[in-house]
Each structure stands twice: as C-alpha cells, then as structure tokens.
Amino acid sequence: MSTSSAVLTRPAGRPSGAVARSADLRLFRSEVRLVLGRRRNLALIAVLCCFPVLIGLAVHHSPTTPGDGPPFLSQVTDNGLFLVFTSLTVLLPFFLPLAVAVTAGESVAGEASIGTLRNLLVVPVSRTRLLVVKYAASVVFAFVCVAAVALVGVVVGLVLFPHGDVTLLSGTTVSYGEALWRSLLVLGYVTAMLAGLAAIGLFVSTLTEVPIGAMAATAVLAIISQIADSIPQISAIHPYLFSHPWMRFGDVLRSPMSWHGLEQGLLTQLAYLAVFLPAAWARLRTKDITA
Amino acid sequence: MTAPVGVAERAPAGPDAGTALAIRTTGLTKRFPGGQVAVDAVDLAVPHGAVYGFLGPNGSGKTTTIRILLGLVSATAGQIELLGEAMPRAGATVLPRVGALVEGPAFHPYLSGRDNLLRLDAGDRTVPGRAARARVDSALERVGLTAAAGKRYRKYSLGMRQRLGLAAALLRPRELLVLDEPTNGLDPQGTREVRHLLREASAEGSTVFVSSHLLSEIEQVCTDVGVMSHGRLVFQGSLPELRAAAxxxxxxxxxxxxxxxxxxxxxxxxxxxxxxxxxxxxxxxxxxxxxxxxxxxxxxxxxxxxxxxxxxxxxxxxxxxxxxxxxx
The missing domain is CATH 3.30.70.100 (Alpha-Beta Plaits)
Incomplete structure (x- = not known):
C-alpha cells in the first residue's frame, strides 16, 4: 500500500458543467463498451450476420429464379443489394427483436442481479442518468445489429450477384450509389422501429432483478404484438401495435418515396417511447435497491 | 501491502469539525412492504473524524441502515444528514465525497478489475476524465491490486474482490467512508490490511463508518461504537464508554x-x-x-x-x- 498520490485532488462540491458533460460521455462509452464487449452479444451479432450469407449462397446455388419466398428475394439475382432488404425482412420478425430484447431486458436487471447497480448509484450515477445511458446503449446495439446485417448483405451481394443500377420496387432505376443512400435510410428506419421495443425492454428490466426474465418477457411481447397483427378480426387495434409498421421500410425503395407510412411508423414508436421511458423512470426512481 | 504502522494522530476533520456530525439520523425507520421493520427509530451520531464501528449480528439492520444512508433504499420515517446535508435530496453533491462499499463487492465478472473501476469513475460527474486512469491505478495500488489490475474480475479470489471493493471506495480522497463488512471473507492477514487502510484513511482526515458482525475485527481501530440489535440501536458511544457500560x-x-x-x-x-x-x-x-x-x-x-x-x-x-x- 502507498499513501495517496498527488494526482488525487480534494473533491469539489458541485459538478462543473464541462467536467459533468465529459463524464456523461465517458459513462455512455463505458456502457456501449460493456454491451458490445459481451461475448454473448457479439455471438448474437455473428448469428445475425450468418443470414445474408446463407440466403445469398442459397439463391446463388439454386438453378431457378426464386419465385415465392420472402419479399425482395426474387430481386436478389438482379441486384445483390436486395440481399440486404431480404435479410432484414427475414430477421425483423424474430431475430432482431430477440437481440434487442436481450440487451434492453438485461440493462437494469442485469446490473441489479450482480449487485453493480448499487455501486453505480452510490458513485453517484443518478437513476435518471442511468436509464438514459442504458436506453441509449440499447438503441446503439440495435443499430449495430442492423448495420452489421446490412454490411454483410452488401458485401455478399457484391461478391455473388450483379451490382449495377438498381431497379426500385416502383420500376424506376437508380444508380447503385443512390440505392446505397436509400439503404442507409432503411437502416435508420429499422433501428427506429426497434427503439420502441427497446423502451419496452428497459421498462420490463426495471421490474425485476432476474435479467433472463426481463429478456424473455420483452421477446414474448414482440411476438404477441406480431401475432395480434396477423389476426384480421382485431384489425381495429393493428395501427396501435408497435410491430405493425416494422416492415414498411420497403417504402424507401419506391420512387418517389412514400413518406406517409414511414412517418406513421416513426410516430407509433415515439408513442411507445413516450409511455415506456417515463414508466421505467417512475419505477426505478422509487425502487428500493436491496440487491 | 506493508505491515501496519502505528495509529496516526487523528487529523483535523472537515471545516465544521466538532460542531456538525459526519452522519446524523433521527428516528430513522424502515418498514418493508411485507410489514417487517428492518430499522427501528435509529438515531445515529457519528462525529467528524471518528472511526465508528457499526456492530450487530447478521440481520440486525446494519446493511439496510447503510443502504438508507446512501439513498439506495428509502426511509419510511426519519431524517438523514450526511456531511451536514440532507439525504437523499443532496445525493448528487454529497455522495461524490463519500466512498462506499455496500454489502460486499459486486463487479462485472467479464471486465478486468481496472475496467470495473474505470466504469465507476466514469459515473462521477465531479472529476475530470483525463485523470481517470491515474485515479484508478492509484486506488488499485493502495489496496495492493496493481499486479492483478488487468485480470478479469471472475478470476479474482474472495480477498481480491473485497480489495477491489475497497479500491472503488478509495477512488478519490473521501471525507467519509461507509464500509459494510469490509473484512468479510478475508484471512487474518487481509483483515489486518483492511484495519491498516482504515487507520490510514482516518489519518488523512476521513471519517470512517465501518460495519461488522465481529467486534474483535475492528475494536482496535474504532474510536466510537454503535451496536444494532433487531433493528434498534442498543448502544452508541465512545469505546471507553462502552467499556464503562460493560x-x-x-x-x-x-x-x-x-x-x-x-x-x-x-x-x-x-x-x-x-x-x-x-x-x-x-x-x-x-x-x-x-x-x-x-x-x-x-x-x-x-x-x-x-x-x-x-x-x-x-x-x-x-x-x-x-x-x-x-x-x-
């Protein structure tokens, strides 16, 4: 043991603005590193990235042009870029929500279950700041998942399939560069769609100290929403389901882009954010941390 | 860690030494939703500069009291002052001046000891980020973990985990240290090292509030004692007073x-x-x-x-x- 060193300064009472902001950034980076550094999360991303490869190989090796199958599949042989969209279509109902449910469900409950929540709170990280950082990291993780799938899709598409001008769904043809730019919009839209689920997961995560429970509950809610969305008898509630507008990203691939559906989709997610983020805050703010 | 040195003179405490208390609670009570009363009208008075031994058997309400002091658990009734400010309202300004180890060490198993401390350091909004690494390394050195700093926490022995918990409390000079059972799970040598750390912190002017279910482990370093039983504070006073009461x-x-x-x-x-x-x-x-x-x-x-x-x-x-x- 040594006596305290000179680098330590006497604590000042009130946080100064610049120092506080840089600390907020450090905490956010630490959180993102924690999420992206977990082997399980990396494995999830790796599994997601297998899909564009598998689909690409399957289409490449099949003798006939696929007629039936997921949307955009038949366009893949015309232009490899469609591998991105067909992969997202395949992954959006289950695997992407699962990845988001895992990180969002774990966010608070995971820290509570191993006891690190109490350490953070006495640092002190205020409960509000903790939720903001946790939520932001979950959304970042969702984006990384979607972006990884897209990146692998683009690369596999370039390797296995033609990559000239892209014929959009509306029949118009745009340059590959323009189509790439539209793909970025698709990434943004899909991430925003998952942000609603991440907010639900964050709230569920504040209810329990068992992370696996929060993950499962969040994933189940994503499935229930989609099942409800497929039952025509209850079509009245369909517009309010958070999964209802998920698949609308195809609208980006029309010319002109049809913004209306996309806007509705974003508004739906905003509504879920507006409900579940305050709910998570209200829950955590008053919670006794006994773990 | 080296062998303990003699007890240093008690350093002058904070600016309001003598007048104010480092920890004061009045009528502190916690009734859990089940109706169980974990803490029952506890009036703590911890003088500035004291090494206060908070004693009681397991389950007597020590940890719940500590959690309430630090704002982790809300009190059903009563007032709390840490370093002269009302908790939990003043948590953002008071807690950076308080180093705490609550109910044993808890860290991310897949992060190294150093990364775990860097994460906690990042949470402190009152210290500049550029000295983070220096703060963390200095705290690790103080508890003798420099050699194991890069090792994953899950590979740490119980003693090393306890030391990492102490390092977190010592990330920066603190006016008050609140340590819950810091000697739990330590061998006699480790216990002695913890006592040395407490003396050192006290000599530097920190008030130390340390809980234990074993009086013998902290008797040598305490100046003041509080004894909990069934949620009540059954004795509070200086060590000579306790002896007199004996x-x-x-x-x-x-x-x-x-x-x-x-x-x-x-x-x-x-x-x-x-x-x-x-x-x-x-x-x-x-x-x-x-x-x-x-x-x-x-x-x-x-x-x-x-x-x-x-x-x-x-x-x-x-x-x-x-x-x-x-x-x-």
Missing amino acids: GVRVRVETSMPEAAATVLTRLGTGRPELRPDGVVAELGTVPSDKVTADLVAAGIDVRQLVVERPDLEDLFVALTGEGFDVDE
Missing part, C-alpha cells in the same frame, strides 16, 4: 464475606453479592486500590482481590442477545 466488577476472596460486603457498600459500590468464598460487586466509579486499602484497614483477610473487566465480545453478545443465531 460493568467492571470487583471480586474479593475472603473468609469474612459479610464484613467485606459492609465495607464495599460503605465505599459506594453496587449491591454486593455474597458467595461462599467471598463477595462480588459492581465497582462503578470506586477506585480499586481504595477498595484494597479499606478492606485491609477493616481487618478483613483478603486472600485475593480481582477486578473483572468483561470481554467486549461478551458485552456485545449481552447487548444483542445473540450467539450464533441470526436475527429474523
């Missing part, structure tokens, strides 16, 4: 117990108890040499005179009414 008794072996009892009563001891071979009485404030002189002067054949100081551990058990049983 009831020093004098035992006189003689063939003339009645005569000896008369002398003792005249001297103002507690009511003497007659025994076949002599007499026993609470000594109170009577000096023991006066007892000897008066007995001899009264012509009593004193075969042996013993001043009995009960072991503090015995007193502790007497106060809390606990042996190995755990409070419900």
Whole structure:
C-alpha cells in the first residue's frame, strides 16, 4: 500500500458543467463498451450476420429464379443489394427483436442481479442518468445489429450477384450509389422501429432483478404484438401495435418515396417511447435497491 | 501491502469539525412492504473524524441502515444528514465525497478489475476524465491490486474482490467512508490490511463508518461504537464508554464475606453479592486500590482481590442477545 498520490485532488462540491458533460460521455462509452464487449452479444451479432450469407449462397446455388419466398428475394439475382432488404425482412420478425430484447431486458436487471447497480448509484450515477445511458446503449446495439446485417448483405451481394443500377420496387432505376443512400435510410428506419421495443425492454428490466426474465418477457411481447397483427378480426387495434409498421421500410425503395407510412411508423414508436421511458423512470426512481 | 504502522494522530476533520456530525439520523425507520421493520427509530451520531464501528449480528439492520444512508433504499420515517446535508435530496453533491462499499463487492465478472473501476469513475460527474486512469491505478495500488489490475474480475479470489471493493471506495480522497463488512471473507492477514487502510484513511482526515458482525475485527481501530440489535440501536458511544457500560466488577476472596460486603457498600459500590468464598460487586466509579486499602484497614483477610473487566465480545453478545443465531 502507498499513501495517496498527488494526482488525487480534494473533491469539489458541485459538478462543473464541462467536467459533468465529459463524464456523461465517458459513462455512455463505458456502457456501449460493456454491451458490445459481451461475448454473448457479439455471438448474437455473428448469428445475425450468418443470414445474408446463407440466403445469398442459397439463391446463388439454386438453378431457378426464386419465385415465392420472402419479399425482395426474387430481386436478389438482379441486384445483390436486395440481399440486404431480404435479410432484414427475414430477421425483423424474430431475430432482431430477440437481440434487442436481450440487451434492453438485461440493462437494469442485469446490473441489479450482480449487485453493480448499487455501486453505480452510490458513485453517484443518478437513476435518471442511468436509464438514459442504458436506453441509449440499447438503441446503439440495435443499430449495430442492423448495420452489421446490412454490411454483410452488401458485401455478399457484391461478391455473388450483379451490382449495377438498381431497379426500385416502383420500376424506376437508380444508380447503385443512390440505392446505397436509400439503404442507409432503411437502416435508420429499422433501428427506429426497434427503439420502441427497446423502451419496452428497459421498462420490463426495471421490474425485476432476474435479467433472463426481463429478456424473455420483452421477446414474448414482440411476438404477441406480431401475432395480434396477423389476426384480421382485431384489425381495429393493428395501427396501435408497435410491430405493425416494422416492415414498411420497403417504402424507401419506391420512387418517389412514400413518406406517409414511414412517418406513421416513426410516430407509433415515439408513442411507445413516450409511455415506456417515463414508466421505467417512475419505477426505478422509487425502487428500493436491496440487491 | 506493508505491515501496519502505528495509529496516526487523528487529523483535523472537515471545516465544521466538532460542531456538525459526519452522519446524523433521527428516528430513522424502515418498514418493508411485507410489514417487517428492518430499522427501528435509529438515531445515529457519528462525529467528524471518528472511526465508528457499526456492530450487530447478521440481520440486525446494519446493511439496510447503510443502504438508507446512501439513498439506495428509502426511509419510511426519519431524517438523514450526511456531511451536514440532507439525504437523499443532496445525493448528487454529497455522495461524490463519500466512498462506499455496500454489502460486499459486486463487479462485472467479464471486465478486468481496472475496467470495473474505470466504469465507476466514469459515473462521477465531479472529476475530470483525463485523470481517470491515474485515479484508478492509484486506488488499485493502495489496496495492493496493481499486479492483478488487468485480470478479469471472475478470476479474482474472495480477498481480491473485497480489495477491489475497497479500491472503488478509495477512488478519490473521501471525507467519509461507509464500509459494510469490509473484512468479510478475508484471512487474518487481509483483515489486518483492511484495519491498516482504515487507520490510514482516518489519518488523512476521513471519517470512517465501518460495519461488522465481529467486534474483535475492528475494536482496535474504532474510536466510537454503535451496536444494532433487531433493528434498534442498543448502544452508541465512545469505546471507553462502552467499556464503562460493560460493568467492571470487583471480586474479593475472603473468609469474612459479610464484613467485606459492609465495607464495599460503605465505599459506594453496587449491591454486593455474597458467595461462599467471598463477595462480588459492581465497582462503578470506586477506585480499586481504595477498595484494597479499606478492606485491609477493616481487618478483613483478603486472600485475593480481582477486578473483572468483561470481554467486549461478551458485552456485545449481552447487548444483542445473540450467539450464533441470526436475527429474523
């Protein structure tokens, strides 16, 4: 043991603005590193990235042009870029929500279950700041998942399939560069769609100290929403389901882009954010941390 | 870690030393939703600069009290002041000045010891980020973990985990350290090192509030003591006061117990108890040499005179009414 060193300064009472902001950034980076550094999360991303490869190989090796199958599949042989969209279509109902449910469900409950929540709170990280950082990291993780799938899709598409001008769904043809730019919009839209689920997961995560429970509950809610969305008898509630507008990203691939559906989709997610983020805050703010 | 040095002089505490208390609670009560009262009208008074031993058997409400002090658990009733400011309202400004270890160490198993501390350091909005690494390394050095800094936490032994918990509390100089069972799971050498750390922190001017279910582990470093039992604070005072409360008794072996009892009563001891071979009485404030002189002067054949100081551990058990049983 040594006596305290000179680098330590006497604590000042009130946080100064610049120092506080840089600390907020450090905490956010630490959180993102924690999420992206977990082997399980990396494995999830790796599994997601297998899909564009598998689909690409399957289409490449099949003798006939696929007629039936997921949307955009038949366009893949015309232009490899469609591998991105067909992969997202395949992954959006289950695997992407699962990845988001895992990180969002774990966010608070995971820290509570191993006891690190109490350490953070006495640092002190205020409960509000903790939720903001946790939520932001979950959304970042969702984006990384979607972006990884897209990146692998683009690369596999370039390797296995033609990559000239892209014929959009509306029949118009745009340059590959323009189509790439539209793909970025698709990434943004899909991430925003998952942000609603991440907010639900964050709230569920504040209810329990068992992370696996929060993950499962969040994933189940994503499935229930989609099942409800497929039952025509209850079509009245369909517009309010958070999964209802998920698949609308195809609208980006029309010319002109049809913004209306996309806007509705974003508004739906905003509504879920507006409900579940305050709910998570209200829950955590008053919670006794006994773990 | 090196061998402990002697106890340093108690350094002058904060600016309001003597006037204010480092920790003060009034009527602190916690009733959990199930109706169980974990903390029952506790009035803590921890002076600035003290090393305050917070004692009690497992389950007596120590950890819940500590959690309330730090704002982790809300109190059902009562007021809390840490370093002169009301908690939990002033948490953002007070807690950076408080180093805490609550209910054993807890860290991310897949991160190294250093990364775990960097994460906690990042949460502190009152310190500049550029010195983070220096703060963390200095804290690791203080607890002797420099060599294991890059190792994953899950590979740490229990002793190393406990030390990492202490390092987190020592990330920066603190005006107050709140340490919950810091010697839990440590071997005798580790326990001694923790005591040394406490002395060192105290010498640097920190007030130390340390809980333990074993009085013997912290008796040597404490200046003040609070004893919890079944959610209540059953004793609070300085260590000499605790010793006084222990009831020093004098035992006189003689063939003339009645005569000896008369002398003792005249001297103002507690009511003497007659025994076949002599007499026993609470000594109170009577000096023991006066007892000897008066007995001899009264012509009593004193075969042996013993001043009995009960072991503090015995007193502790007497106060809390606990042996190995755990409070419900």
